[in-house]
Amino acid sequence: MAAGTLYTYPENWRAFKAQIAAQYSGARLKVASSPPAFTFGQTNRSPAFLSNFPLGKVPAYQGDDGFCLFESNAIAHYLSNDALRGSTPQASAQVLQWVNFADSEIIPPASAWVFPTLGIMQFNKQATEQAKEEVKRVLTVLNQHLNTRTFLVGERVSLADITVVCSLLWLYKQVLEPAFRQPYPNVNRWFVTCINQPQFKAVLGEVKLCEKMAQFDAKKFAENQPKKEAPSKKEKAGKEAGKQQPQQQQEKKEKKKEEKKPAPPAEEMDECEAALASEPKTKDPFAHLPKTSFVLDEFKRKYSNEDTLTVAIPHFWENFDREGFSIWYSEYRFPEELTMTFMSCNLITGMFQRLDKLRKNAFASVILFGTNNDSSISGIWVFRGQDLAFTLSDDWQIDYESYNWRKLDVDSEECKTMVKEYFAWEGEFKHVGKPFSQGKIFK
Amino acid sequence: MALRELSSLEKFLGIKKLNKYSTQGERKVPVLQNNNAQSLVGLATISCHLVHEAKRRELLGDSAEQRAVVQQWLEYRLTRLDHCSRDEINIILKELNQYLVDKVYLAGNSITLADMLMYYGIHHIIMELAVQQKEKYLNVTRWFDHIQHYPGVRHHLPPVLKLPFKKR
Numbered sequence: 001m002a003a004g005t006l007y008t009y010p011e012n013w014r015a016f017k018a019q020i021a022a023q024y025s026g027a028r029l030k031v032a033s034s035p036p037a038f039t040f041g042q043t044n045r046s047p048a049f050l051s052n053f054p055l056g057k058v059p060a061y062q063g064d065d066g067f068c069l070f071e072s073n074a075i076a077h078y079l080s081n082d083a084l085r086g087s088t089p090q091a092s093a094q095v096l097q098w099v100n101f102a103d104s105e106i107i108p109p110a111s112a113w114v115f116p117t118l119g120i121m122q123f124n125k126q127a128t129e130q131a132k133e134e135v136k137r138v139l140t141v142l143n144q145h146l147n148t149r150t151f152l153v154g155e156r157v158s159l160a161d162i163t164v165v166c167s168l169l170w171l172y173k174q175v176l177e178p179a180f181r182q183p184y185p186n187v188n189r190w191f192v193t194c195i196n197q198p199q200f201k202a203v204l205g206e207v208k209l210c211e212k213m214a215q216f217d218a219k220k221f222a223e224n225q226p227k228k229e230a231p232s233k234k235e236k237a238g239k240e241a242g243k244q245q246p247q248q249q250q251e252k253k254e255k256k257k258e259e260k261k262p263a264p265p266a267e268e269m270d271e272c273e274a275a276l277a278s279e280p281k282t283k284d285p286f287a288h289l290p291k292t293s294f295v296l297d298e299f300k301r302k303y304s305n306e307d308t309l310t311v312a313i314p315h316f317w318e319n320f321d322r323e324g325f326s327i328w329y330s331e332y333r334f335p336e337e338l339t340m341t342f343m344s345c346n347l348i349t350g351m352f353q354r355l356d357k358l359r360k361n362a363f364a365s366v367i368l369f370g371t372n373n374d375s376s377i378s379g380i381w382v383f384r385g386q387d388l389a390f391t392l393s394d395d396w397q398i399d400y401e402s403y404n405w406r407k408l409d410v411d412s413e414e415c416k417t418m419v420k421e422y423f424a425w426e427g428e429f430k431h432v433g434k435p436f437s438q439g440k441i442f443k
Numbered sequence: 444m445a446l447r448e449l450s451s452l453e454k455f456l457g458i459k460k461l462n463k464y465s466t467q468g469e470r471k472v473p474v475l476q477n478n479n480a481q482s483l484v485g486l487a488t489i490s491c492h493l494v495h496e497a498k499r500r501e502l503l504g505d506s507a508e509q510r511a512v513v514q515q516w517l518e519y520r521l522t523r524l525d526h527c528s529r530d531e532i533n534i535i536l537k538e539l540n541q542y543l544v545d546k547v548y549l550a551g552n553s554i555t556l557a558d559m560l561m562y563y564g565i566h567h568i569i570m571e572l573a574v575q576q577k578e579k580y581l582n583v584t585r586w587f588d589h590i591q592h593y594p595g596v597r598h599h600l601p602p603v604l605k606l607p608f609k610k611r
Contacts (some may be wrong), residue, residue: 058505148585151549155592189545196552 002079004063009040009047011419014061014072014204016166021159023199024083073099075289076159081386082157094153098160102167105141109134114170119220122285122393128216134276135171137382139184145371145408146186150193157197159203165194169207177213206346236301262331285382295361301405303363308424316419322410326386329418330403344368347439350397355442358396360390364442365422370434378432380408380422381442445465445473445486448563451598452490455559456497463508487517490556502556514551524564532568536580539565543582547589552591562590566600577605 008015010033020100032038043049044056052068061075062068062251069075077085086092112131113323115121145152152160172181172191181188194200195207299319303312338344348366355362366379367431385387390400407414421427424438446464453462463476467484475483475492483489494502505509527535539561542549549557569577569587579585588605591597 147581150585150589155589185544189547192545193547193552198553 001025001027002063004067005030005032005066006059006061006075007032007038007044008059009033009038012059013166013169014171015160016162017072018059018061018078019085019203020162020166020200021076021080023159023202024162025079025086027079029079042128047349050301072220073103073163076162076246080159083156084162086153086158086160091158095160096247098152099140101161102163105134105138106164106171109138110171114174115216116221117174117214118170118215119217119222119224123216123218124222135176135426139181139187142190143184143186146190151190157194157199161190161194165191165200166264169204171210173207175254176208177210180213181209205365211301217304218287222285223436228237255295266362286389289324292321292384293320294321294325296384300363300416303423303441303443309420313420313423317416320410323382326383327408327410327415327419328381328383328388329365329406329408330379333404334375335400338375338377339375341368341370344377344439345438348377348379352440352442353400354376355396357393359443361385362389362442365439366436366442367422367425367439369429369432370437374434375437376432376434380418445471447599448486448560449473449475449489449493451563451596451600452493452559453600454491455595456499458493462493485521486560487514489522490560492519494556501553502559504550504555505553506551509551511557513555513557516549516561516592520557520560520564521547524561536568536576538584539584539586540580542587547587549588554590554596557593558586558590558593562587562596563600569600569603 001352004027006018007028012033015033019029019031021027027211034045038044044053044060049060050056053064053070055070057070059072059075060068060070061078065293069078081409085097085189108290109131111121112127114136116123116128143365151157152164161409168191178290192209298315299312302315306312332347334339338347346370348368349379351366352364361384362381364379364381366377369376369378388400388405390396417427421429422439425436429436449462449464465474465476466472467474472484473489475489477483483492491503504513520545523531523535523608548554549561565583565587569583572580584605587603591599591600591602
């Protein structure tokens with residue numbers, strides 16, 4: 001019988017699968033989820049951990065005999081007994097079928113729907129509505145299957161039940177309010193029976209089914225924002241490849257955030273309820289920033305209506321709030337691909353259009369330099385906050401990776417010069433080496 | 444009939460000691476002969492006694508409420524199921540079917556004596572059901588199939604085929 005340690009952050013539904021399997025099989029499983037045994041974000045980044053688990057992800061299992069496993073389904077499989085895995089070739093294949101079903105059919109829409117309600121993902125109405133439809137489809141399939149069956153495979157609890165229950169856990173806790181789940185009585189019966197089996201209970205505790213559908217938790221989301229600043233490219237790239245779901249990109253992000261945010265669910269429920277009243281659509285992604293004295297609109301008015309060099313720029317420097325705003329230099333990364341100037345201009349205005357919702361919190365002057373087939377694009381951006389704003393919304397991420405971004409030191413001569421030249425569309429533009437062609441203002 | 448049930452129950456509970464039974468009356472009510480104490484009369488009474496003896500009290504329900512529900516179904520078995528006329532069968536199946544819509548077991552979330560005695564008692568009825576009726580009382584069919592597959596339950600009774608399920 002397997003014996004070992006499971007590394008995870010607390011309340012991780014992926015780890016639950018392995019823990020419940022161990023409850024059934026009697027595998028001796030120690031769970032390392034809190035310091036000093038395991039500190040999420042530290043232990044799993046340590047060289048020792050990474051040498052055993054190159055992805056640095058949890059849950060991760062290390063047997064007392066040194067045997068190492070990552071990927072929650074593999075760990076749960078290893079910790080199971082034959083009854084859980086399915087003791088005939090047919091049964092074990094069916095178990096595998098439901099395990100995969102959970103990962104590919106349940107988790108993507110469940111995450112897209114639930115994560116915003118936990119404040120760990122931005123709310124997107126369309127994505128949420130689509131996710132609801134997908135969840136309905138999944139529940140219909142399960143309901144039909146369970147119409148004539150007590151458990152998913154055979155007549156006893158198997159790894160299939162464990163996996164699918166854990167995958168549905170957040171849905172049932174957060175959003176599947178009675179009216180929503182009422183059309184799926186067979187699924188409800190099966191789910192409630194499973195979570196009340198002593199082996200499930202030992203791991204999950206008392207599971208409280210959702211009474212009122214949780215909505216986007218804007219407050220929590222805003223609180224979580226600083227935590228996810230500067231997500232390293234490496235981490236992104238290291239995420240499980242090969243997810244063929246349409247929400248691929250979303251899911252990638254969710255996973256990252258999910259692992260960063262192991263907040264205890266009880267707390268989440270309360271805050272979710274508090275956020276119920278707030279209308280998610282109108283929520284300001286910059287809400288988490290402290291108030292600022294610099295009124296961007298006023299500057300924009302001055303810039304539009306009065307002389308740039310004598311009025312707008314002095315106003316800018318007099319009122320600029322260096323805590324609440326930052327100034328960035330952007331440069332198009334692929335100037336050699338720029339051909340006709342009008343096409344290059346469309347590139348700039350297209351980007352502005354896609355960033356429409358950012359207008360309230362940003363100002364930019366982006367200039368096309370040079371002539372046909374010999375041009376470059378660069379600009380000066382003023383953003384609310386100290387970080388690039390693009391990561392705050394999915395809608396904003398289309399263009400910005402095509403640019404190099406450099407934060408300017410507000411006090412430097414370079415910054416003063418660039419602000420002046422780019423805002424006024426005139427000057428030497430020494431760093432460019434090409435003549436001014438056309439300018440575009442984002443305001 | 445009742446004696447075979449009790450013997451199956453003994454096997455399920457792993458009781459090694461040989462109990463001696465007899466029956467009394469027209470209805471052949473089972474009696475547990477007890478050498479050094481009073482003899483016990485009645486299926487439910489003897490069953491509960493056996494469960495206690497085997498130290499499997501969880502089979503009588505794991506909370507005050509569940510214990511009451513278990514007793515309710517034992518009473519149902521003896522008063523309704525065991526004496527029902529042909530006409531009443533459908534009423535019973537309907538009641539049971541409705542009750543089992545949202546339940547896997549009759550009481551609580553695990554098997555109890557209620558499931559076992561109801562299973563034993565309803566077996567002859569389910570045996571005779573036509574496919575259409577099994578479909579009509581789908582929740583009963585599902586529950587019955589689950590209980591008959593529960594390890595150690597089905598000793599003296601032949602298995603009843605579940606529906607030849609058609610995929611829609």
